[in-house]
Amino acid sequence: MAIVLGPNRYGKAETRVVRVTRDGGVHTIKDLNVSVSLSGDMDEVHLSGDNANVLTTDAQKNTVFAFARKYGIASAEEFALTLARHFVDSRPTIHHARVEVQEYAWDRIPVLEGGVPRAEQHSFVRSGGEVRTALVHSDGTGGAESVVSGLTDLVVLNSTGSEFHGYVKDEYTTLEETNDRVLATAVTARWRHHGTDAGDAGGWDASYAGARQALLDAFAGTYSLSLQQTLYAMGRRVLTERPETCEVRLAMPNKHHFVVDLAPFGLDNDNEVFFAADRPYGLIEGSVLTGDAPDAPDAWS
Amino acid sequence: MAIVLGPNRYGKAETRVVRVTRDGGVHTIKDLNVSVSLSGDMDEVHLSGDNANVLTTDAQKNTVFAFARKYGIASAEEFALTLARHFVDSRPTIHHARVEVQEYAWDRIPVLEGGVPRAEQHSFVRSGGEVRTALVHSDGTGGAESVVSGLTDLVVLNSTGSEFHGYVKDEYTTLEETNDRVLATAVTARWRHHGTDAGDAGGWDASYAGARQALLDAFAGTYSLSLQQTLYAMGRRVLTERPETCEVRLAMPNKHHFVVDLAPFGLDNDNEVFFAADRPYGLIEGSVLTGDAPDAPDAWS
């Protein structure tokens, strides 16, 4: 029986780089977790252990740090594109680069002097909440490329304005219908851009802020009959508000909040006290596209 | 050889209760993780399995939910005190209750109608960042009690304004001295209150907000020669700003940010590019007290 090598890739994962930029005494910071994956002529390293085509993952890590110094980090997307193109351009045996970035946000801690902001400002507090993500694929300068932006762990909750009824009742169905429930989820959303230049959209940071706001607005503004309906509304809103995007993929766990039965204790519970459950949970996954979205299965891998 | 039962306690840990309160169409939510531990005449349940003195952990959980309905959740501290006193008062064989609370903060997602906030407001986003904590001990109404408030995972960073030198150089010391480094930590802070009533302090929520701000102000405002110095300044600031407190305990990992050596790549690095390391890390733990702080080792257990 013949045995063959299939698709493969390798790289340095989770390089944690922090970049400080100074404007006089006012500092800004970028805090990224960068993962690189390269593929190309890698048969020999698998078959015989010949590393002649292997750019070490250690060198990839060094490149991340060096590029943070040379080029700065304008945005997660820009930095990922710069890295991805470099790796492919640098070696004929590297055909494709995938760069994934997680970005942690920080807020400034204002330091006052006599009640006004001091000239020196270099203190920060992690804002917590969601993590911003970027996923870039590149075949090198001039080749096929894709940019997917996104976020994970945007935890949201509507304490009313959500119903659930009219579903299938099979022999294993015991759930009661409801006209008023808590709807809560931890949103993982990713959106694919038409191109690799966010110039018309006002830059990657503005594009991100707009997409995030669209997700929040749609979650809060949708009277929900199902979490799927809310998911679709959120994806649709991003596409509508951000014409630079053409596809949104969402994964939204239904973080169940069960109304606690307090009748045994002589108490009513008109949707006031909930038990927030961990597992199991519903998991809703879906995608929303513009009619002209080009096929791009590899953009998401 | 005689074998004896030593100190013991038991209870229901991590009851996740969410309380919704409505003011017309405007909702507010409290999101808590409540852990109860009881102790008292519990020899027999250990020695023979006789449960006659055991209030089940299931009933403790039920009580958490029922009390959220009956009394609401004014604050983590108030809710913990109410629960703790109830458990001890309710049974002669329960002598002591410990109630620990973690509180997760939520921000409102504003929903606009015609550009102004809609009358209905019931959408929220988890604010992330630090978790608020409260730890209460009670021997029951009229008995000894203590309240410790706090927070975990307040992640802060100064990108300059920190030095480290003048330390011991023993045979295992290779660290270079520095006049300019990044100082970053994830603060766990707890502060003990003089009493169990935050009335003079403007209530538990105001007390918490003030202590949190004091920690941030001291971290950002201290020119640091060591993380210990910063820790002490933070504890001192809480005690100074919040006269309702008498002891602060802090645990602050030194989240090392190493300047990356870019010289092999022909690049300088004047504190611009850092590697954020995971392990190992320095860990600084210390306490700061007012001169009149009564001894209270059990308040922290």
Added chain:
Amino acid sequence: MAIVLGPNRYGKAETRVVRVTRDGGVHTIKDLNVSVSLSGDMDEVHLSGDNANVLTTDAQKNTVFAFARKYGIASAEEFALTLARHFVDSRPTIHHARVEVQEYAWDRIPVLEGGVPRAEQHSFVRSGGEVRTALVHSDGTGGAESVVSGLTDLVVLNSTGSEFHGYVKDEYTTLEETNDRVLATAVTARWRHHGTDAGDAGGWDASYAGARQALLDAFAGTYSLSLQQTLYAMGRRVLTERPETCEVRLAMPNKHHFVVDLAPFGLDNDNEVFFAADRPYGLIEGSVLTGDAPDAPDAWS
């Protein structure tokens, strides 16, 4: 601009079911984490919130528990197949089911009486180590189906027998070549079966045990010039030893163990003392196939 719904699925994730089976006083247990995802005619629930085609995730959870009672849990794969077929067969609007299982292993704690095993044996200790996985796709009885078995977190280490040299040296390469290093990884491996019946292979459990052993044997028995070479050898070994399999996918982080430089302390370090690093880490991903492996991209989704 037209906006359209793309691929979607939904279901109950992470139902934790434990099944006890008794043979007289001798018990055995199966401990699973089951995640179901269904897809089909689900446009309306997304577009309008009409749940008429929705089998609730709550009913899915109930089905997991009911089937554990009715059919038992012969193996992770068998149980997943039974569930998947049921969901698709039960409703014309459900076209496809994906069932993913994680299985936690337990060892028996032997209880002796007079030095011999007691007739009653019902005590267990979690064996830790790797988690067994199964991923099943089904279009229903008689339709297209696939079975992928696997494991995660099989942590292995060779303390010698590994070299790394002959790689590309670009301007960002500073890594020193080595003829002797520690090679350590946490294996995630999944292998696709030719069919959905493990009968010829001696059953799913025997197939799993054989594949796991093949992975260990190849890791330990391969003199390694690169982690890619080891990965390929491991995949190849599974395919060779287990003719019921046709494709293996592996993800193997290079858990770096750095030789600590002890020269500043007057000590040599001939590969005796290592620092086990967390991040960043190399990540090697690859697949190995038999020549006759049918295309099955959806089997892995």
Added chain:
Amino acid sequence: MAIVLGPNRYGKAETRVVRVTRDGGVHTIKDLNVSVSLSGDMDEVHLSGDNANVLTTDAQKNTVFAFARKYGIASAEEFALTLARHFVDSRPTIHHARVEVQEYAWDRIPVLEGGVPRAEQHSFVRSGGEVRTALVHSDGTGGAESVVSGLTDLVVLNSTGSEFHGYVKDEYTTLEETNDRVLATAVTARWRHHGTDAGDAGGWDASYAGARQALLDAFAGTYSLSLQQTLYAMGRRVLTERPETCEVRLAMPNKHHFVVDLAPFGLDNDNEVFFAADRPYGLIEGSVLTGDAPDAPDAWS
């Protein structure tokens, strides 16, 4: 108001050291996570940032690696004692050292040649399951010292042989009594030794193995009327079997396994199918001592 510095300590946490020892071609490995905490004359570093008395945490880390080379790692306890004594002995301003160790166990992967074990054996697989722990306090050679051994995450389950009834029924009690339930827990156990020399006990490794076995035997062998009873039996067994120990502290979450009500589906469920819940959980904490156990509150801090 006077403000004073209270108890404090500092050190390097979580140094991950792996030590390889060779006996010809047969290797053995020790895999530790070492955390050091020092205390002493540390007022000035807190009050003014004067580091003159500070042995850097970086030097502590270096010492861990250097000592692994110089002295080897005979056992977690021995290594911790050697480190702790060194730190206190080395500087008059360091009065006390606390060293905590977590040890991860590895099993050998046997490599055969012609059916018999090869002379070279250097392949390992992490055994998973519990983590071994050691906690040492020392005031330096000749001063007060303590050794606490232990383990975390020993997950055990009895599928029968456990009852729970006869407890208090207050107004918040709804739990049904049972004569047959699953009892499962994740044991955290620590045991204090009479002295700091395990010679009479056959060495630290034999002492650990014996204590671990005693815990398993008591868990499996105790017909349980409450988890507290089981906890006490486990502590008692360790003290009885291991005369080198004088105190055992246990923390045991009650990992609830709820019998699923299958009646709505026309199925009985005679303790065959369980839902393994996450939160909330009961948490039982207790200590068991020999009659002659000296007081040693600081041994556990």
